[in-house]
Amino acid sequence: MSHDCSTPTIADGTYVFDARGIARRFRHAAIFGALDALHPGERMRFCNDHDPLPLLSQITNVFGRKVNIEYVSRAPGEIVIDFIVAA
Template structure:
């Protein structure tokens, strides 16, 4: 996989969010803050070291289907997910 989540917004307009650099106790709050900052149509590319299934359930509950989830990579030790914010 060639995406580098440490880079700022790429030329493709995708905002990276590398959860591996955020202390575990702050991760979900930081992720929700980042998702709340997106405008409809924008994408946040989320990188993590594990598949965040509880987080995905919380996102579904909180955003009621307005955040679309698309896996870019789903490998042990490296999970990359695109979160797309759709219009209300």
């Protein structure tokens, strides 16, 4: 399955967040800020070069059931995760 994380998909409530273009020291703050800005029913499609397991744990601890996590792709070098804000 191929994913183009450079093209925003907003019509269906999905916002693309490509972490690969953000300096590592700013990534977590940017991701948490983006998740906090989403409205119920919206989703953020997160693209990264590695599986961010510590980040996912932090998101679960901070947001709990408010944010659902769904993998779209776990291909090496092409991790795509949808973060969906519960309605």
